[in-house]
Amino acid sequence: MGMLSRIVLVRHGETVGNSSVRFYGSTDIALSELGRRQVRESGRLLPRALFDLVVSSPLQRAWASARVLAAGGGIRLESDFREIDFGRWEGLTAEEIEERDPVLYADWQAQRPGFEFPEGEARAEFRARIRRGLDRLLESRARAALVVTHKGVVRTIAEELTGTKPEGSAVPLAGLLQVTRTPNNTWTLGRPNSHPDVPSLAPLTSPAGE
Secondary structure, eight states: OOSOOEEEEEEOOOBTTOTTTBOOSSOOOOBOHHHHHHHHHHHTTSOSSOOSEEEEOSSHHHHHHHHHHHTTOOOEEOGGGSOOOOGGGTTOBHHHHHHHOHHHHHHHHTTOTTOOOTTSOOHHHHHHHHHHHHHHHHTSSOSEEEEEEOHHHHHHHHHHHHSOOOOSSOOOTTOEEEEEEOTTSOEEEEOTTSOTTSOOOOOOOOSOOO
16 A cells, blocks of 8 residues: 555646636647636645645646646656547537537436447546556655646546545636545545545536546
């Protein structure tokens, strides 16, 4: 078992392509100036304790956000922490998706079994590669890690560690979550400024992702 006991998960900030309304998964789109401001603001909520390790998705909206938070420190790129490929829905809004693919859109919203993003990455493959990246993270010698990535990846890492799928709205742009290992080797989910013994559960599920 590794030494890692605390992981703060950060979703990247707003992008030049308006990630607040458009679905960018595998598309490598830049962080906007608004996104940088969002990340700097969120950084004020981080624990004062230093992180042993800063890890980022290789997509520029994530590593640019990580650079803001790392303040000149080193960043390890983890290729398996990139967002899912939305296939032919890349770059579209929910309204555009519904207009172009109404049946698939309805399946997606209803979370029907067997749904996959058209011409995109299979969800089982996405989860498997996130698990590979997480295994490498857990095997590191770090005690506390900062992971800057995407909404779907944040959700999946939290679910893999805690074994639960919290209900609610999505992690916002530049949003923060903390996953903490307890003495009995289970993981709890909360905000970075929450008391470790009384985690405030963070909402993670939503029809959106990037």
